[in-house]
Amino acid sequence: MNILRTRLFKPVVANRYIARPKLIQMMENGRNKPVQKVIAPAGYGKSIFVSQWLDETNSPHCWIAIEEDCNDLLTLLQYLIEALSVLDPKGFLGLSHLGNTLELPENTELSVPILNVLQGIKEEIIFVLDDYHKIDNQQVHDFFSELLNHFPEQHRFILISRYDPPLDLRRLIAYAKVHEIRMADLKFTEEEIRALSEAQTGKKLSPDSATVIFNQTEGWVIPIRLWLKELASNEDSETLELAKNQVQGTKVLGDLIEGVFASLDSSVRNYLMMASLFPRFNLALLRGVHDTIHPEGDQSFDEIEIRIRELLDRSLFIMALDDDNNWYRFHQLVKVFLKTRCKKKYSGETLSKSIGYGCSFLAAENSIFEAIQLSLEYRDFSRAIDLLNRERYSLFDNQRFDQFRRLLNLFPGEVIETEPSLLLVRAVLFDLTKKHDQMSEDLERARHLLPPLSSASEEAKRLWGEYYSSSSFRLFQNRKIDEVIQYSQKAMELLHSNSSYLHDHAMAFYIFALNASGKSDQAKAFLDSYRKTLRTTDPSYHMNYFALAAMFAFMRGKQEDIIENAQKARSLAVNHRNQGILLIANYYCSIALYQRNELDKGLEYLNEAIESSYVTRPSWIIECFYLKCLYHLARSEDTRFDHCFKKMIAFQKQFHSRSYEHLQSLLKTELMLRMGDASLAWNSWHDGPKKNTSYTHHYYQSQLTEVKLLMADHPYQDLNRAGDLLESFEVFAAEVNNLILLFQANALKIVWYSLKNETERALEHLRSLLSRTKAESIIRVYTDCGSPMQALLSKVSDTSPKDPYVQEILHSFNLKAGTRKGGGKGEEPLKKNRASVITQKEIQILQYISEGYQNKEIAEKLYYSLGTVKTYIYNLYQKIGVKNRGQAIAYFHALEEKSAATFK
Structure with a gap:
């Protein structure tokens, strides 16, 4: 996050500023109202007054000085979140993702997380947005309208602006929840002008002089201060003498600035004019400008710096941006005044050199945004x-x-x-x-x-x-x-050696292309040789390598390699806070775990990927949402599927693009197919867009869902069309040499043979596919094909009853045979004779549980993976209606007694 932290400090109130008890009391009178507006033209002391009041209150506060770049809502959000985090780093940590986005969600989705965090904080916090008039982006106005209309009443939000911002606060105003301080309230009275003169210059003004100043300035504090400055430097004149020329306030301001600057040393005046070229300045910047203009060193900046520093300490028109007085800025009117004169005084070459140095200086201060903005302001x-x-x-x-x-x-x-x-x-x-x-x-x-x-x-x-x-x-x-x-x-x-990201992006497609050319061995050799060259300590190269290795393993159908490489990439990404690589690593971990039917762990990775809200890579987040929906379908969790589906749609709407709308019809089609309602599935598919935007190396391919739909039992079943699509997709999967996609196509081809009553051919292809997927423990390729595949696997099981891999796949269908779980109220389990469907393998697992074996030990005894054993136990508990090991053991003992009684 590129934050200019000096904009998070309120203006420093110097001793020369007088107390204004009536205004302080006005602020206190609005203490029970969550929104406060301080509205007045430039130079009425709005910011200084609010800063004075904050010095007197004991409540914690955060201050954001608005600049033009805050017209970008994303930038303003970053400042808001950073300001909040300064108050409570842990409490506002959960909001950091809101500022790290490529496309912004709806205002409600932006404001709700912030409001929820604030609602949980009981101690009053005061938020100040200074110079809100610089905002002219309606999107920003709409966001703050939404935020303020629901702002917690224990806190206070103060908007400082030159004019009323176009916020929709009608509801708050109707309920008297908005307090206002206006120009009339901020005007200096004659008594305050006299007090200010004594505090600022040590000179007492007569009542008549104060009246003249008040009438000429109408209580406008900036020209008042400048006028008092001029009076202090001119012992022979009195205010009544200045009153002879009745002039407009703006001209008074110009004349007074001119008068003040005329009294300054010419070198100081020149460098203050130079300072007006920059959005902010400090003495180091001005010294660099001096050295740029005078490269021969014929003038010393040391004495000039001393005089400028003295001026900064007692300046009437320069505001400190931080408590240490490292950075300063001019009042905007003074800045315009000085910049105009600077451009008249100096040649274009001198100005160009100064601005060039200033840009480099700001860039070196990690203010690349300001540096580029400054260059563009002068059309460089x-x-x-x-x-x-x-x-x-x-x-x-x-x-x-x-x-x-x-x-x-x-x-x-x-x-x-x-x-x-x-x-x-x-x-x-x-x-x-x-x-x-x-x-x-x-x-x-x-x-x-x-x-x-x-x-x-x-x-x-x-x-x-x-x-x-x-x-x-x-x-x-x-x-x-x-x-x-x-x-x-x-x-x-x-x-x-220039960019790990761009270099490895090219390397990714080089490997994909080699693999698609049938040169997977050459691709693997290239990837292995590349890893040996990674002697650099830059973690970016290593993260990109492991993420790429996970993608390549997916294309080759190597589940263990996917998990191993993705987890290594994930570990590096966590340590080095690379959200992009973390997102990709989580996605590929979840793909491999889905294939193995290890759904609990896979959901953990998907949730972490989605909750990171790293929408700089929105296509990957969409893929994660889609895969998570498939997870819920696999677990028969209808309510959770529905919730995930709605969140995916809401996420897609952020991008104002129709490119992902096909996913909605795709998922609806899958849901209807798995629930056995083929007619609704057809309607969902027929009414939706068909464009598939997935990369070929990602998991889902909508053509395969279309094939399943065409093979389903409904009036529009078209096995010939399904066969043609499968044929073309098999060719495509072979062209890109992606084994996972090829496995998916082969599995559907087996179902297709079965539906055409070519059972022996289907079984022949099934046995061949099982031999290819067994080593990687791939499960979901089969279960996602539904009951036709289950029937074929049962036939294979009859001829190979001792093959644990086939049994494992068959067990993965059990969730579909039993309850569809919603994870919410109103969805009761379907009660069946559970004991009648318990398999011999499940009884064996029950026996191991009753003998005290842990899951890992059971996996070793059965030569299964730990995830497979967990899936067995989860399904088993659902079937026999128990919740823990104790109940499972009791059930087993009762089953033994029943078996013994039957035997007798």
């Missing part, structure tokens, strides 16, 4: 592009695509369209949100703008590497495998 596009490119590979390797998006949004569209480095970044962002048409367009534009590779500079060669890396996906999607190999090889060569 090349410098802005250069600043972004300095951070380019660091952002890629840390997968900070959210930061990329915010930085890219600073640039005018016409600049992006003509700059290949920006187009390549935008193409990657389009890829992450699966906007592949826009991605292709940006890649083509970038290719035409890049110089020929043969004559390209080193920087341009790296950009060519990015182009080849990003283009590999498009080519793979279009099955241009040979070109994928060529492009990814070029990308790896050009990007080596």
Whole structure:
């Protein structure tokens, strides 16, 4: 999170500011109202007054100084969450994911987590948003309308603005829950002007002089302070003399600023004008500007710095941004005044040098956003592009695509369209949100703008590497495998040692392409040799390697390798806080565990992936939601399926895209098929979009659901069409050499033979498939095919009764034969004669339990995996209606007694 922490401090109230007890009392009068508005034009002392009041209250508070970048709701959310976290790091830890997103959810979904956390805090917290008038984004206004309308009454929210913000607070106003302080309240009275003069200048004003100042300024504190400054420096004049020229307030302000600056040393005046060029400044920045303007060293900055420091200590128009007085900013009106004069005084070359240094200085202070914003303000596009490119590979390797998006949004569209480095970044962002048409367009534009590779500079060669890396996906999607190999090889060569993310992205598609070319051994050898070269201490390379190895293992159907590599990637990602790799690792762990029917552990990984809310990779979150729905279907948990399904739909709506809508009809179809309602399944499928946006190396493929639907028992059954689809999908799975997809297609082909009454052929293919999947303990490929597969497996079991693998698969159908569990109220178990369906293997497991063996020991005795034994026991408990080992043992003893009585 790129937070400028100086914006989280309230203005420091110096001793020269006078107490204003009436205003303090007004604030106290609104203590029982959750929303407070302090509204007045610039220069009425709004921020200083609220800061004074906070100094007198004992309540904890957080302060956010709004700048133009806060028009981006995501940026403002990051500041809000950071400000809250300063008060209570642990209490607000659960909100951190809200600021790490690519696309934002609805306002209700954003505000509810924040409100829930605040509701649980009993001690009053005061929130202050300063300069809210800088917000002109309706999305931000809508969010705060939602937040404030439900704001906990034990806390207080203060909005400081030059004018009324367009917030919908009608309900709060109707119930007298909004307190306001306006310009009329903030005006300095004549008595306060006299008190201020004595505090600020040590000079007592006469009542007549105070009246003149009040009338001229209408109580506006900034020109009052400047006027008092001028009076203090002119012993021969009196305020009545100034009153002879009745002028507008703005001109008074300009004249007074001019007068104050005329009294300053010329060198100090010059550097304060230079300081006005920057969003914030400190003495180190001004010294650097001095050295840039005077490289020969013919002038010393030391004496100038002393005079500037004295001015900062007693300034009337410069505000400290932190308690240590390291950073400062001008009042906005003064800044405009100074900047105008600065541009008139200095040449374009001098200004360019100063701004260039300031940009570099801010970038070195980890304020890349401010640095680029400053460059763009002065239309120095090349410098802005250069600043972004300095951070380019660091952002890629840390997968900070959210930061990329915010930085890219600073640039005018016409600049992006003509700059290949920006187009390549935008193409990657389009890829992450699966906007592949826009991605292709940006890649083509970038290719035409890049110089020929043969004559390209080193920087341009790296950009060519990015182009080849990003283009590999498009080519793979279009099955241009040979070109994928060529492009990814070029990308790896050009990007080596520059970016782990982009390099390994190219390497991924190189391996996928080799595998799809039937060269899986060559792909594995390449991956193994790459690992041996990973001597770098940069964890990004190692994380990417293990994540890639898990993907490759999935394509090869190696479940143990998937879990091993994904868990290694997961461990590194947790240690180094890489949410992108963590998401991918959790996803592949859950895929392997789903295949093995180890559903409890797989759900843990999926929940962690989804709850991370790392929506910078929204397509992966969608995949996790889909897989979690399949988990609930496998466990016959209808209520939980419904809840997960609704959350997935809500998540999809964040992106305002129809690209994932096919998943809704897909899941509804699967649900209806598994519940045995083929007609509703057909309707769901027929009415929904069919576009499949999944990568070929992910788990689900909607074509297979369509095949299951066409083979189901309903009036629209079409076995010929199902056979054609299966044939084409088998060819596709073979082309990409993805064994999991091939296994899924083969399993459905077996069911297809059975439905065509070619039973012997179906059994022959089933035995062949079992021999291929046995080593990896793959279960769900079979159970997801439903009762036709169960019947065929029973026939195989009759001929091979001692094959534990076949028995294990058959047992996995038991949940479907029994209760559909909802996990909620109103869903009673279906009561059947449970004992009659207990198998011999389950009786054996019951016996081991009664003899005191633990799950791991039972697994060793039966040569099963621990997950398989847990699944057996879980299903068994459901069938016999027990909840724990003690009840299971009692049931077994009763079964033994019944068997003995029957024998007698």
